[in-house]
Amino acid sequence: MNDEIEKLSDNELFKLLSKKGTESEYAFLEIYRRYSGRIFAYCKRFLGNKEDAMDVFQDTFVNFYQSADKEREMTNLPAFLLRIARNLCLNLVRQNRKTTHLEDYMRFENNLDSAENDELLDMIKIAVQQLPEDYREAFILREYEGMSYQEIAEFLNISLPLVKIRIFRAKEKLRQILAPYISELSKF
């Protein structure tokens, strides 16, 4: 069963979901296997808080599964999942207007399982949280989701020049924040 499921396309998997049975559950598991990493990365870096990211991430897949039968055609499954995650993230941010305190952030990030011994990376993760929400999102979609500018424009439903501006502003802001630190690192 697993071997067969793995060979199916996103669209075929999605169609299996609406059948609501054993096949549906295996299809769901395969979709989870394929995209959970990307969705989690988006949630984690957008929210900057592991606990909130975990909640939103779980809700994303629960909502996805529950709404699967309502959708008829699926052209871009990861984008669909990302959209659910994005809406949930934005809802959470707007409800709480929660800012991530540095202490909380560092506490969540300090665990052995993470590959976060890169000091610069730690600084970047903190700096990303300082970016305005729309800049941050554009940066995450570009750097973590690997989307092209055009895909980001479609996903966010904004113009291509606006995407370019947001990404430029985000990266330039990060560079300015981190420049002294990078300069120090380059001395070693």
Place this chain on the structure above:
Amino acid sequence: MDTEHISKKIIEFLDGELPQSEEQSLFFLLSESDELRNVLKEHLAISRSVRNDFSAFVPPSSAIFNIVKTLNLKTIGQTVPNKPSFFAKLGKTAVLMLSTSILTFLLTFLLIRPDGSINNKPIRAIVQTPPIIIAEHEKNISDNNSLTKQKKYNALNVTSNNHSLDQISETSFEDSEQKNQTNSNISPVEHITNNLNIANENDRIISPNNIKPTKLIFNSYIKSNSLLQDKSFVITLRGLTGKSFPNPDVATNDITSLSNLSLGFYFTQWDNIKFGIEFGRETFGLSYENIANGILFNYEQKPSILWGAVGIDYSIPVSIYNSFQPFVTFLAGGTQIGGPLVKGIAGIRFRPANSNFEAYLGAEGSLLFYQNQKIFYLTRKIGLTYGIAIIF
């Protein structure tokens, strides 16, 4: 062309979004300006670091359990292992600590315990009593018109080898009367005594000189030299310093004021043996491999790790200048990254006379086992430990 515009082009170039037609002009500008090349370097450094952010792509394993449970997916609910229980999550450490504790206690109870009795009081002395008659006495009493009473003293349990002083005091006496006996001989009596003055019914004193001891009572004392006699509870606070192997040349993260410290709670089980638990936070060097997205990475870290362990402490019963005493401690437990963790300490304690405080210094060796992607790794650490203890 202003710097901001060129910077924008640099970003587009790094993102693969710059049209090829514009690349040549960008390269030319870069070759002309140190400042622009620095901008490029800084953006490159940021992009490279972000690409190493693998941890962002690994959702916690409990997420799928929660999702399956929420959606009530029965089929894959059976194939996906159960949600980690308390013991599965914290439990490797907890189970290890508990089992070590039980094992240590049982081993100690069975092998070290002096007499096997349930008695928490320190044993101070053992008196050995002889197995047979220890004294004989003959005496003739002539008294024609009077009743003669013979008092027979029997010692109970004379055949046993070891008795405490308390047991000896339980010696009972049996009286038997012999009436109207004239010129009768008093038969030999068996008795055991530790005060050597025994009165008969007529208040005559049988002096000690009349007793011919056939065997001497042998008293042997096993005396403890522990500095901790009569103390039952000890709180220890000790500092830890040392070098771990491997010892990667990276900065230690998460240094707090509570790093490289340990707090212990011990109770004295017997004179020289204490049991307890200990918690600490300590820096260990780690080196392990991790495969992410099919790529093998070698990680080196030096985190400050929280640990907990059960401990047994043995104070060697040798007192030096009445204030110094050597000790050994064995600790076994787990850490926040798993475990097991074992520690051995050997050192010397200093406790001034009549003081409830003591200071100690020792050498410590640690073995930390940890796991990543189902592979176990070992970090060894040697160092010094120093601290104080309060004895209640």
